[in-house]
Amino acid sequence: MMRGPRLLATAAALACAVAFVPDTAHAHLVDTRLGDFYSGALHPLTDLQQVLPWIALAVLAAFQGAQRARWIILVFPLALAIGGIASLAVPLPSFGPLLGLVLVAVTGLAVAAAARLPLGVLLAIAVVMGLLHGAQNGAAMVATTDRLLFLSGMTAVGYGVITLATGSAIAFLHGAPWRPIALRAGGSWVAAVGIMVLGLHLVRPVAG
């Protein structure tokens, strides 16, 4: 029986995910010295519009196999950082919120279909999402914000979430046949959210 180690690996990955959560909440209290690092780290997490497609992207990568999934762990945080830096020079594009919702729907649909994508397409989604979210978070900085700390925090949390989620998803996919189905159902929920909120956005655009 090889179930034991596998189960342990899953449990460890989930424990990491759980341990990650209280950490971010306590960070509210740290306002001195490294404060802006935590503002940057928290900013993407306070809005489901960013975390949701991050996790969908991670699961989508997991469906491509560990060999290919590794690439987004490198590419996504880099794109996030570049997007953040770009926000210092370039104003946010007006189609930002629309593109963000399209990304939610697209990644969700791809997970629901358990699509096997060419590596280039997967990385293109990761790059577009990273650049957009990096720029959106970066635009939240005010004049007094320490830019280096804020952008480092944002990139670090992007790296952390995408790595943990990809690792957990890859570990979770091994085993009983219901597991890929559970992840695909999750993707379908994400797509449903994306489609409905996209509809709402088209009727009643929200600024930001």
Next chain:
Amino acid sequence: MNRLVLNPAVVLAALFAAIPLAPAFAHTGSGVSLGLESGFLHPLTGPDHLVAMVAVGLWGAQLGNPAIWVLPITFPLVMAVGGLLGVLGMPLPFVEPIIAVSGIALGTMVAFSVRPPLWVAATLVGVFAIFHGYAHGRELPEAADAIAFAVGFVIATGLLHLTGILIGVLVGYEAGAKVVRACGAAIGCVGVYFLLGAVGVIG
């Protein structure tokens, strides 16, 4: 038959499903937590919705492969179409009575363990999914945070399906199959009660 076995991994998966709620609730009073909470409670506070969603899971489990995996994956997408109609404010007639009828119909299917071809089952569930999604979608523009509200109600709906599927695992046992059919009958009765309420026969 490859039966779903309750093992620690299933329990972990359930825990995993509950995780997204934790960080949002930590930000008490923000739009995200309010939206998530109201969205999550929306399907749970309407017993007619609730039983119909559990019935979907029960029926899926009764029908077995491939319905048990086709339904949970396609249902949210079809529901999103209904949600979209609701968001866009398109008029859809008889929403409340049809939601009650969905409880009666799905409950009856489970109670008599009806096994139609997959496309018939999918069409029936799909039509009801549109009406259920519509009812949620109507609330979306008023939500504190639209995306959080949507996440809340799809998670709640998915967990209700999961509840139905987990109860439905009992169909592997002779006595359990009877329990599942009894659940279907009870769901049908709840549907009848709400249908009478929706058409104004009972207050």
